Amino acid sequence: MSDELKRGLEGVLVAESDLSYVDGEVGKLVYRGYDIEDLARGASYEEVLYLLWRGSLPTREELDAFTADLAAERAVDDDALDAVRTLADAGERPMAALRTAVSMLSAYEPESDADPEDLDATLRQGRRITAKIPTLLAAFERARQGEDPVAPDPDLSHAANFLYMLTGTEPDDVSAETFDMALTLHADHGLNASTFTAIVIGSTMADVYSGVTGGIGALSGPLHGGANQDVMEVLQEVDASDKDPVQWVKDAREEGRRIPGFGHRVYKVKDPRAKILEEKLRDLSESSGDTKWLDYTTAIEEYLTEQGLLDKGIAPNVDFYSGSVYDSLGIPVDMYTPIFAMSRAGGWIAHMVEYQEDNRLIRPRARYTGPKASEFVPVDER
Ligand SMILES: CC(=O)SCCNC(=O)CCNC(=O)[C@H](O)C(C)(C)COP(=O)(O)OP(=O)(O)OC[C@H]1O[C@@H](n2cnc3c(N)ncnc32)[C@H](O)[C@@H]1OP(=O)(O)O
Numbered sequence: 001m002s003d004e005l006k007r008g009l010e011g012v013l014v015a016e017s018d019l020s021y022v023d024g025e026v027g028k029l030v031y032r033g034y035d036i037e038d039l040a041r042g043a044s045y046e047e048v049l050y051l052l053w054r055g056s057l058p059t060r061e062e063l064d065a066f067t068a069d070l071a072a073e074r075a076v077d078d079d080a081l082d083a084v085r086t087l088a089d090a091g092e093r094p095m096a097a098l099r100t101a102v103s104m105l106s107a108y109e110p111e112s113d114a115d116p117e118d119l120d121a122t123l124r125q126g127r128r129i130t131a132k133i134p135t136l137l138a139a140f141e142r143a144r145q146g147e148d149p150v151a152p153d154p155d156l157s158h159a160a161n162f163l164y165m166l167t168g169t170e171p172d173d174v175s176a177e178t179f180d181m182a183l184t185l186h187a188d189h190g191l192n193a194s195t196f197t198a199i200v201i202g203s204t205m206a207d208v209y210s211g212v213t214g215g216i217g218a219l220s221g222p223l224h225g226g227a228n229q230d231v232m233e234v235l236q237e238v239d240a241s242d243k244d245p246v247q248w249v250k251d252a253r254e255e256g257r258r259i260p261g262f263g264h265r266v267y268k269v270k271d272p273r274a275k276i277l278e279e280k281l282r283d284l285s286e287s288s289g290d291t292k293w294l295d296y297t298t299a300i301e302e303y304l305t306e307q308g309l310l311d312k313g314i315a316p317n318v319d320f321y322s323g324s325v326y327d328s329l330g331i332p333v334d335m336y337t338p339i340f341a342m343s344r345a346g347g348w349i350a351h352m353v354e355y356q357e358d359n360r361l362i363r364p365r366a367r368y369t370g371p372k373a374s375e376f377v378p379v380d381e382r
């Protein structure tokens, strides 16, 4: 037993996985060997889910059947929709509302008695969760706006249907494709904090609802998925102030603040997903003629590069550009992290099942630094 302490489990190997590989030195990400750029540009989110859950890219026929099965699971029980409305009325934050709502979904799971070792049943449960998360999120956002939920349309893709349920209007092709690409980019990323949370939960042979609920909790933090909202809030703060973005960053650095959307535990160069989203933002900004967020993010990145941050391995991560892209789709800022969860649920489920195929309870240890022999004194004598 080694006594070497690895804070934050940095670099510690805890599992084998065929799902995704992150090369942080060169900025490369693959899902089952396929480069993220090829998948983002050429595959739908449904294809990526199939790849992650079934092990290979689907044929057209397989994809059609898979897409139909997923779409057939989108409807959410009325009681769960009522609960979502209650959470919205109570002013709950969207990630917390999603965490509660996903946990509640298990009450309506038709295979809730399945043997935990029946991983086909786990995958079917995971499919139900993945299909229903967009329905929950859209209903939550509409409830906040005082609107009724929009029923899912089984003829629309996972991405297009979410935008449709959010706004009540079928999205145009550019919006649907952009959103689909964002879902693909966020679907999996090795043993990031939320995926690790999900597999720790899965390693007790707990059910997939528990794993996804835990994953949502872990993703919500500002050091992880919550950073996409923080980035947009910074951009909005800059916009509302009399500062330019560079001045804002200078002040923030002087105050010792971290810049959201920069830095990564694995990437020491720019995140390949950030590159793809930046390009997307450039296209969208140029075609709309509104380049404000692009100008701000570019100015911040250029300034931090001049300041040598990139040389120190602190580079833009996926969260730096995603928010600006979502803004162009008219999505409210505090829904950005829930959208990340909508996509990453696919990765959490894939990792839980893969881990459970050769399960070993995850149970590390802490170096004990407390006293070893304190004398107990009864409460009334202390
Ligand atoms: C989807 C995702 O989860 S991507 C990550 C999203 N999170 C963010 O964007 C939040 C901002 N970034 C961060 O807080 C960090 O970069 C993390 C948490 C993502 C990774 O951090 P770690 O691997 O733990 O690196 P650590 O915290 O040790 O930082 C190393 C050094 O870089 C600095 N640094 C890291 N990120 C930043 C940043 N965003 N801005 C300024 N400095 C930073 C730290 O201050 C530290 O400097 P020091 O050695 O002089 O003290």
Ligand SMILES: O=C([O-])CC(=O)C(=O)O
Residues within 6 Å of the ligand: 188, 189, 190, 191, 192, 193, 264, 265, 266, 317, 318
């Ligand atoms: O890998 C990580 O640590 C964080 C991340 O980028 C992700 O989860 O997508």
